[in-house]
Amino acid sequence: MDQQPLPQHPQHLLLKPAQAVGIIGYGAYVPRYRLPASEVARIWTGGEGGTPIKEKSVPGVDEDVITMSIEASRNALKRAGIPAAALRAVWVGSESHPYAVKPTSTIVAEAIGVSPNTQAADWEFACKAGTEAVVAAMGLVGSKMAEYALAIGMDTAQGRPGDALEYTAGAGGAAFVIGPAEQSLAIIQAAYSYVTDTPDFWRRAYQKYPEHGQRFTGEPAYFEHITQSARTLMEANGTTPADYKYAVFHQPNTKFPQRVAGMLGFTKEQIAPGLLVPVIGNTYAGAALIGLTAILDIAEPGDRLLVSSFGSGAGSDTFDLLVTEAILERRDRATKTQEYITRRTVIDYATYARMRGKLVMK
Amino acid sequence: MEIPRHWRLKKQRYALVGEVCPHCEAKIFPPRDVCPECSREAKTEFQFSGRGEVYSYTTVYDPPAGYEEQAPYTVALVKLEEGPVITAQLTDLDGQPVQIGMPVEMVTRKLRNDGDERGLIVYGYKFRPRLERQVAN
Ligand SMILES: [Zn+2]
Numbered sequence: 001m002d003q004q005p006l007p008q009h010p011q012h013l014l015l016k017p018a019q020a021v022g023i024i025g026y027g028a029y030v031p032r033y034r035l036p037a038s039e040v041a042r043i044w045t046g047g048e049g050g051t052p053i054k055e056k057s058v059p060g061v062d063e064d065v066i067t068m069s070i071e072a073s074r075n076a077l078k079r080a081g082i083p084a085a086a087l088r089a090v091w092v093g094s095e096s097h098p099y100a101v102k103p104t105s106t107i108v109a110e111a112i113g114v115s116p117n118t119q120a121a122d123w124e125f126a127c128k129a130g131t132e133a134v135v136a137a138m139g140l141v142g143s144k145m146a147e148y149a150l151a152i153g154m155d156t157a158q159g160r161p162g163d164a165l166e167y168t169a170g171a172g173g174a175a176f177v178i179g180p181a182e183q184s185l186a187i188i189q190a191a192y193s194y195v196t197d198t199p200d201f202w203r204r205a206y207q208k209y210p211e212h213g214q215r216f217t218g219e220p221a222y223f224e225h226i227t228q229s230a231r232t233l234m235e236a237n238g239t240t241p242a243d244y245k246y247a248v249f250h251q252p253n254t255k256f257p258q259r260v261a262g263m264l265g266f267t268k269e270q271i272a273p274g275l276l277v278p279v280i281g282n283t284y285a286g287a288a289l290i291g292l293t294a295i296l297d298i299a300e301p302g303d304r305l306l307v308s309s310f311g312s313g314a315g316s317d318t319f320d321l322l323v324t325e326a327i328l329e330r331r332d333r334a335t336k337t338q339e340y341i342t343r344r345t346v347i348d349y350a351t352y353a354r355m356r357g358k359l360v361m362k
Numbered sequence: 363m364e365i366p367r368h369w370r371l372k373k374q375r376y377a378l379v380g381e382v383c384p385h386c387e388a389k390i391f392p393p394r395d396v397c398p399e400c401s402r403e404a405k406t407e408f409q410f411s412g413r414g415e416v417y418s419y420t421t422v423y424d425p426p427a428g429y430e431e432q433a434p435y436t437v438a439l440v441k442l443e444e445g446p447v448i449t450a451q452l453t454d455l456d457g458q459p460v461q462i463g464m465p466v467e468m469v470t471r472k473l474r475n476d477g478d479e480r481g482l483i484v485y486g487y488k489f490r491p492r493l494e495r496q497v498a499n
Contacts, residue, residue: 032454061432062453062471066485070376070470098483107485111376111470113409335493343493345456 017142022184027075056281093129128311170281248274412468
């Protein structure tokens with residue numbers, strides 16, 4: 001694909017608030033059940049052919065985006081060390097909000113103790129809804145309208161039985177308390193968003209499972225948007241891949257993030273700690289963000305990080321972060337991402353079908 | 363439909379918010395505005411830690427309406443770190459044997475649908491085996 005020429009002054013494209021902001025606290029959540037991709041293959045292809053990941057996370061029967069967001073947010077608040085009532089926004093990005101009408105965010109805000117003096121809203125932009133909420137939180141805090149805001153990316157995605165997406169559609173995500181840079185464990189130095197109208201993936205109202213636009217999912221969608229977004233941010237920032245200790249890209253399967261990292265000039269080592277899709281699946285709005293939490297769990301002060309999300313429809317947000325000294329003391333205050341991943345119970349396809357409501361009972 | 367009741371109970375049910383007695387420091391759950399220890403007025407809100415241990419338990423195979431989806435499940439008396447003993451469902455057990463004295467922690471989960479799939483989803487506290495941490499809380 002063609003790299004479009006950048007405008008004369010690409011630094012004007014960067015999203016940088018008047019007051020510098022960053023991540024004060026972060027929290028991840030992954031449910032404990034795992035469905036091996038080999039189980040999906042056993043049912044639908046007789047076990048023939050390769051699988052796009054090793055296994056995916058599956059929520060328990062009593063879990064959904066609301067309960068998972070509550071746990072990730074409690075972890076983020078523990079690390080932030082601020083009272084929940086100090087938050088002025090609770091924003092949840094997801095494509096699997098439990099209600100069609102009734103916000104996820106008000107229930108999360110009530111459960112974690114933020115209500116009633118707060119903004120609350122649900123964000124939708126396929127897999128980019130979580131990072132979109134982060135950008136909005138940067139604006140709210142960076143304009144000094146609020147000292148702290150909570151941005152969440154969380155999903156319990158479903159694929160149609162037998163569809164390619166059924167192998168990978170996982171469950172999980174992360175929550176971030178955004179606040180002033182001087183209190184941050186990672187300063188968000190800049191963000192950039194790249195968005196076009198692209199018909200790669202969609203789900204109409206009242207439909208349970210999504211559709212994908214076959215040849216549109218790869219080149220014109222995922223690769224085009226992430227490379228444009230990451231390249232523009234680096235060009236405007238005057239950075240190259242070598243300036244970043246780690247990078248994380250949206251991960252619908254194992255191959256896409258590996259390939260986009262290679263196209264941009266990042267090494268396998270740079271993306272390894274944030275590449276969680278082989279063991280938890282594609283967590284959609286949570287994918288890039290939970291990858292970031294796994295990196296923050298091991299990063300050192302002074303490390304520079306690059307994060308690029310992707311959402312079908314389509315768009316990509318890229319962030320440039322700088323880890324501070326505060327990480328060392330705060331990351332041990334809550335359950336780490338790898339601890340959630342290691343806590344695992346393997347289930348078979350029949351258990352999965354029951355847990356995910358794929359059996360018709362009446 | 364019990365919508366007003368769900369709405370009234372949401373704070374204690376979502377997050378284990380109870381009361382502390384200003385006179386004798388007793389921690390109270392569920393909140394009842396009168397201290398069970400000293401019988402004086404106690405209306406100060408108190409956020410429980412959510413940590414406790416299994417005091418007693420039983421497994422439910424024949425669930426009441428609204429809970430069919432989750433059966434069989436285990437209901438326990440949980441003794442909270444702060445004192446009170448409460449009844450709650452255990453979750454994320456998945457086959458592992460429950461033991462008296464087992465350390466558990468509170469999580470907020472779906473309790474049931476109020477009515478069918480068109481009804482309100484009721485959320486509230488449950489307890490799961492305490493997560494093993496590399497670093498203690
Ligand atoms: Zn008392």
